[in-house]
Amino acid sequence: MNNFTYSIPTVIHFGRGQLHHLSELKQSGSRVLLVYGGGSIKRSGLYDEAVKILTDSGLSITELSGVEPNPRIESVRRGAELCKANNIDMVLAIGGGSTIDCAKVVAAGACYDGDPWELVLDGSKIKAALPVYSVLTLSATGSEMDKYAVISDLSKNEKWGTGSDLVKPVMSVLDPTYTFTVSPKQTAAGTADMMSHTFENYFTNVRGAELQGNLCEAVLKTCIKYGPIALAEPENYDARANLMWAGSLAINGLLKGGAEVGWCVHPMEHELSAFYDITHGEGLAILTPVWMRFVLKNYPSKTAQLASYGRNVWNLSGEDSEVANKAVEKTAEFFFDTMKMPANLRAVGITEKVHFEEMAEKAAAGCEDSFVPLTKEDIISIFDAAF
Amino acid sequence: MNNFTYSIPTVIHFGRGQLHHLSELKQSGSRVLLVYGGGSIKRSGLYDEAVKILTDSGLSITELSGVEPNPRIESVRRGAELCKANNIDMVLAIGGGSTIDCAKVVAAGACYDGDPWELVLDGSKIKAALPVYSVLTLSATGSEMDKYAVISDLSKNEKWGTGSDLVKPVMSVLDPTYTFTVSPKQTAAGTADMMSHTFENYFTNVRGAELQGNLCEAVLKTCIKYGPIALAEPENYDARANLMWAGSLAINGLLKGGAEVGWCVHPMEHELSAFYDITHGEGLAILTPVWMRFVLKNYPSKTAQLASYGRNVWNLSGEDSEVANKAVEKTAEFFFDTMKMPANLRAVGITEKVHFEEMAEKAAAGCEDSFVPLTKEDIISIFDAAF
Numbered sequence: 156m157n158n159f160t161y162s163i164p165t166v167i168h169f170g171r172g173q174l175h176h177l178s179e180l181k182q183s184g185s186r187v188l189l190v191y192g193g194g195s196i197k198r199s200g201l202y203d204e205a206v207k208i209l210t211d212s213g214l215s216i217t218e219l220s221g222v223e224p225n226p227r228i229e230s231v232r233r234g235a236e237l238c239k240a241n242n243i244d245m246v247l248a249i250g251g252g253s254t255i256d257c258a259k260v261v262a263a264g265a266c267y268d269g270d271p272w273e274l275v276l277d278g279s280k281i282k283a284a285l286p287v288y289s290v291l292t293l294s295a296t297g298s299e300m301d302k303y304a305v306i307s308d309l310s311k312n313e314k315w316g317t318g319s320d321l322v323k324p325v326m327s328v329l330d331p332t333y334t335f336t337v338s339p340k341q342t343a344a345g346t347a348d349m350m351s352h353t354f355e356n357y358f359t360n361v362r363g364a365e366l367q368g369n370l371c372e373a374v375l376k377t378c379i380k381y382g383p384i385a386l387a388e389p390e391n392y393d394a395r396a397n398l399m400w401a402g403s404l405a406i407n408g409l410l411k412g413g414a415e416v417g418w419c420v421h422p423m424e425h426e427l428s429a430f431y432d433i434t435h436g437e438g439l440a441i442l443t444p445v446w447m448r449f450v451l452k453n454y455p456s457k458t459a460q461l462a463s464y465g466r467n468v469w470n471l472s473g474e475d476s477e478v479a480n481k482a483v484e485k486t487a488e489f490f491f492d493t494m495k496m497p498a499n500l501r502a503v504g505i506t507e508k509v510h511f512e513e514m515a516e517k518a519a520a521g522c523e524d525s526f527v528p529l530t531k532e533d534i535i536s537i538f539d540a541a542f
Numbered sequence: 543m544n545n546f547t548y549s550i551p552t553v554i555h556f557g558r559g560q561l562h563h564l565s566e567l568k569q570s571g572s573r574v575l576l577v578y579g580g581g582s583i584k585r586s587g588l589y590d591e592a593v594k595i596l597t598d599s600g601l602s603i604t605e606l607s608g609v610e611p612n613p614r615i616e617s618v619r620r621g622a623e624l625c626k627a628n629n630i631d632m633v634l635a636i637g638g639g640s641t642i643d644c645a646k647v648v649a650a651g652a653c654y655d656g657d658p659w660e661l662v663l664d665g666s667k668i669k670a671a672l673p674v675y676s677v678l679t680l681s682a683t684g685s686e687m688d689k690y691a692v693i694s695d696l697s698k699n700e701k702w703g704t705g706s707d708l709v710k711p712v713m714s715v716l717d718p719t720y721t722f723t724v725s726p727k728q729t730a731a732g733t734a735d736m737m738s739h740t741f742e743n744y745f746t747n748v749r750g751a752e753l754q755g756n757l758c759e760a761v762l763k764t765c766i767k768y769g770p771i772a773l774a775e776p777e778n779y780d781a782r783a784n785l786m787w788a789g790s791l792a793i794n795g796l797l798k799g800g801a802e803v804g805w806c807v808h809p810m811e812h813e814l815s816a817f818y819d820i821t822h823g824e825g826l827a828i829l830t831p832v833w834m835r836f837v838l839k840n841y842p843s844k845t846a847q848l849a850s851y852g853r854n855v856w857n858l859s860g861e862d863s864e865v866a867n868k869a870v871e872k873t874a875e876f877f878f879d880t881m882k883m884p885a886n887l888r889a890v891g892i893t894e895k896v897h898f899e900e901m902a903e904k905a906a907a908g909c910e911d912s913f914v915p916l917t918k919e920d921i922i923s924i925f926d927a928a929f
Contacts, residue, residue, distance in 0.1 A: 156783040158557025163550060169800065170545025363780030365767065366787055369760030377753040393750030396543040400753050400800065409796075413556065413787065 156364045159412035165300045166326045169400065171392075173328045174290065177205060177247070178212040183286040183325070184244025188237055190219045190258040192250045196292065201333060205249055205290065217241045219261065222250065225428055225435065226257040228308045231271045235264030238285065245286040252296025252348075255289045256304035259322035262287045274317060275306045281319035289327040294334055294399040295345030295436060297352060297406035299327040307429060312510075314429035316421075329403065331395035339386050343494040344436025346382035346398060350375060351439040352405040355418040358450075358460060358526040364414035371410050372467045377401045379468070383493050419529055420446050422521030423537065426514035433503045440496045441503070444487035445541045451479055454527045500542050511538045543751045546799035552687045553713045556787065558779075560715045561677065564592060564634070565599040570673040570712070571631025575624055577606045577645040579637045583679065588720060592636055592677065604628045606648065609637065612815055612822065613644040615695045618658045622651030625672065632673040632712075639683025639735075642676045643691035646709035649674045661704060662693045668706035676714040681721055681786040682732030682823060684739060684793035686714040694816060699897075701816035703808075716790065718782035726773050729785075730881040731823025733769035736789040737762060738826040742805040743797040745837075745847060745913040751801035758797050759854045764788045766855070770880050806916055807833050809908030810924065813901035820890045827883045828890070831874035832928045838866055841914045887929045898925045 168176045180187060187209060196202040209216055219234040234257065237243065243265060248258035264271035266283035274281050291299045298304065302323050307314040337345070357371035377397050384394035404410070423446075424438035450457050462475040465482030472478065491498040515534035522529035529537075555563045567574060574596060583589040596603055606621040621644065624630065630652060635645035651658035653670035661667050678686045685691065689710050694701040724732070744758035764784050771781035791797070810833075811825040837844050849862040852869030859865065878885040902921035909916035916924075 156557070156780055156787075158560065161554040161556065167548040169548060170543070173545065363783065365780070366760065366764040366784050366791070369763050370757060373753065373756030373760045376756050380752065393543055393752070396750065396800070397753045400543075404753070413783070 156413040157361050157415055159415070161408060161412045162320065163300065163323075163407050163409070165324045165407075167300065167329055167403065168326065169329045170396075171330060171332055173330050174204060175208060176326065176328055177208045177288075177290070179326060180209065180214060180245060180247060180288055181212050185214055186217065186242060186244045187214050188217050188219055188234060188241070188243045188246045188261065190222060190234060190246060190248045190250070190254055190261065192220070192222045192224075192254050194220070195336070196249050199333070199336060201249065201290070201292070209247075217243060222254045222257045224253050225307045225314065225432055226253045228272050228275065228306055230257050231260045231264055231306055234258070234261030235267070235271050238262075238265030243285060245288060247288045247290070249290040249292065251291070251293030252298040255291070255298035255324070256296070256306065258289070259284070259287055259298070259304040260306055260317065263319065263322055272308060275304075275315050276317070278317040278319045281317070281321055284319065284321040287322055287324045289324045290333070291327060291329050291399065292333045293337055293341060293345055294395070294402040295348040297349065297402050299324055299329065300403040300407040303406070305425070309429070309432065312429045314425045316425070329399050331392055331399050334395045334399060335390045337389070339495065340434070342385050342389070343382065343496050344434050344440070345402065346378050346385070346436070346494060347440040347443075347490060347496065348436040349398070349402040349405040350378050351420055351436075351443060353378075353410060354443065355421060356410040356414060356416070357464070359414045359416040360526060361414045361416065367410055367412070367414040374401050374405050374410065375468045379489060386494065416526055417522065417524035419522040419525035422518045423534055426518045427500070427505065430510050430514055431503070431505050433505070437497055437503055440490040440494075441499060441541050442537065444483055444490070445537050447483040447486065448540070449533065449537055450527050451483065457527065500538070505542075508539070508542065511535050514538070543800040544748050544802055546802070548795060548799045549707065550687065550710075550794050550796070552711045552794075554687065554716055554790065555713065556716045557783075558717060558719055560717050561591060562595060563713065563715055564595045564675075564677070566713060567596065567601060567632060567634065567675055568599050572601055573604065573629060573631045574601050575604050575606055575621060575628070575630045575633045575648065577609060577621060577633060577635045577637070577641055577648065579607070579609045579611075579641050581607070582723070583636050586720070586723060588636065588677070588679070596634075604630060609641045609644045611640050612694045612701065612819055613640045615659050615662065615693055617644050618647045618651055618693055621645070621648030622654070622658050625649075625652030630672060632675060634675045634677070636677040636679065638678070638680030639685040642678070642685035642711070643683070643693065645676070646671075646674055646685070646691040647693055647704065650706065650709055659695060662691075662702050663704070665704040665706045668704075668708055671706065671708040674709055674711045676711045677720070678714060678716050678786065679720045680724055680728060680732055681782070681789040682735040684736065684789050686711055686716065687790040687794040690793070692812070696816070696819065699816045701812045703812070716786050718779055718786050721782045721786060722777045724776070726882065727821070729772050729776070730769070730883045731821050731827070732789065733765050733772075733785060733823070733881060734827035734830075734877060734883065735823040736785070736792040737765050738807055738823075738830060739792040740765075740797060741830065742808060743801060743803070744851070746801045746803040747913060748801045748803065754797055754799070754801040761788050761792050761797065762855045766876060773881065803913055804909065804911035806909040806912035809905045810921055813905045814887070814892065817897050817901055818890070818892050820892070824884055824890055827877040827881075828886060828928050829924065831870055831877070832924050834870040834873065835927070836920065836924055837914050838870065844914065887925070892929075895926070895929065898922050901925070
């Protein structure tokens with residue numbers, strides 16, 4: 156097991172009827188920037204309810220609305236300007252991971268003299284940030300409890316993750332009922348996203364991080380059980396609750412600490428989203444089984460770990476090689492049959508291979524110390540197999 | 543799943559060579575009360591190393607030494623007096639759970655005008671506390687990352703748990719090498735303690751807290767794998783590391799949040815320790831299989847949950863009733879054969895039943911809303927079966 160520092164300061168209020176905790180924002184001052192997306196929180200009534208609690212608590216509200224899926228640097232710049240112009244004390248995101256990611260870099264940008272894009276390219280430049288709070292409406296990225304934010308500059312086909320302890324949310328409200336109206340497409344994509352975060356931690360080269368591996372299996376089994384239930388019964392509270400909490404635990408540091416390894420499926424998917432603006436979770440689902448097959452074909456020494464995955468998560472039995480291969484096919488079946496997700500790049504509108512080389516070159520820079528190292532050529536072959 | 547609040551603010555520095563983080567104590571002031579036990583930290587050199595780091599950081603040290611296993615209220619009173627007399631800014635425990643528990647109530651007692659025993663009887667009376675830090679030398683109680691403390695007044699045969707968010711350690715150093723010298727007896731007792739914490743969370747009446755249950759199984763499997771390795775190879779780093787981290791996660795709130803249930807084996811054991819000063823983990827190991835058999839015999843509706851335990855933790859297969867019964871026997875075998883722990887009350891020196899009625903009456907007060915409710919008579923029958 157590696158040395159690690161565990162620090163998860165975010166207070167989570169989980170369950171039905173926790174929104175009243177927004178009154179606690181007054182501990183951070185009196186002026187809040189309220190960040191949200193396309194307006195679904197207005198249709199659901201959540202916006203009105205939150206505004207009432209904030210106003211009743213004596214907080215004045217400035218708004219940054221219209222944050223995009225795959226949030227754009229333009230929104231971040233606008234938010235940071237609003238903070239500076241209005242002397243904002245704290246940032247509250249109400250939405251999914253995109254909204255929270257945007258709010259985090261806004262909170263850092265508000266305390267930074269340069270262009271916030273510099274903070275996206277280099278998280279270590281974040282030296283201060285306004286306190287961040289969130290109300291989660293989509294179970295997926297885990298941004299409600301972690302240090303990360305992913306921001307895109309589509310004018311440059313760039314999508315990068317940044318991170319800083321300073322933007323970890325102070326407090327997040329996780330009410331599973333807010334996800335009852337999430338579409339089947341987004342429910343599936345969110346489930347794939349949290350499973351991918353877990354896989355990125357689970358397939359590690361660190362020996363002896365057994366507890367972390369067992370915890371990963373616990374999260375994966377939860378997603379595999381409740382993802383399909385949430386699709387079939389969108390208002391099944393326990394399904395939505397288990398997915399919501401699994402999404403937070405998948406990336407808050409619990410599964411990673413002591414088992415650190417470079418991620419690789421995420422860097423590859425970020426290129427797909429940067430060039431084609433596809434849904435992140437769908438890109439991850441498409442790439443994951445292809446990547447697993449690549450590992451099995453080219454790195455026989457990794458077969459045992461894929462076999463453990465098959466035994467402990469899918470209850471398979473048999474010889475290592477057989478179980479490992481079956482586990483990969485189970486994973487593909489789960490995403491593409493059970494969760495009804497698009498199974499290849501063409502199905503999400505990537506109908507030409509013209510950018511594969513450029514995307515692979517960029518992704519390869521992030522895949523050097525991953526579970527198996529991936530070169531530009533390896534990644535092109537993975538994109539090809541996913542086409 | 544229940545509503546819950548998750549708040550685990552303790553920063554953990556885990557791994558070899560993390561002691562230098564003690565220099566961070568100066569963030570809390572300049573005068574530290576150093577709390578420790580019987581002097582093993584002096585023999586190991588840890589004391590000298592810690593004192594040097596503290597002194598080099600400009601901290602002045604006052605000492606409270608000789609804290610007992612099953613720490614006594616007399617030590618707590620002495621510590622609180624030292625804090626008041628020396629204007630102490632923070633409390634640093636170096637030791638196992640007993641030392642940390644003592645330090646927590648000392649930290650609260652330092653900010654309390656009355657007798658600290660009142661804070662043991664009623665944790666809600668803790669309205670302020672000095673910051674608590676710890677360096678862990680024994681994997682067992684999880685006190686390094688939780689809000690709880692258990693203190694005894696042997697003059698009254700009383701042993702009670704108290705708790706407050708205010709005494710959660712600010713930072714704890716978890717270096718598995720500090721546990722290389724822990725005796726087989728204490729290694730086994732510590733493993734039983736963390737497993738018991740996990741069982742108390744795992745056997746819940748809350749429906750739909752599936753993720754929490756899966757996480758419990760992850761912790762249990764880790765203990766079952768590495769407990770015996772730590773016994774056979776005391777300096778096996780991965781074994782000590784997995785046990786150390788499992789001990790912290792078992793009781794820091796992760797397994798409990800959303801799945802809350804009253805504990806019952808702990809209240810029963812606390813009476814044994816209060817009356818006979820036995821090793822807590824040994825008492826838990828003795829009572830656990832007996833309690834499981836009581837559940838199976840008297841509450842057929844719980845068979846399925848014991849069977850899940852058998853399947854998911856012990857890899858058993860078959861009908862519910864068969865698997866459930868086998869799982870209990872596997873648990874007993876693990877404690878008494880594999881971990882070589884005393885198997886009944888007589889083996890830990892409780893050779894008469896004269897206090898059973900009084901102990902059962904006190905324990906029953908804490909077992910009303912547990913997995914199965916336990917009356918005084920039920921508890922006497924459990925003590926009898928454990929005799």
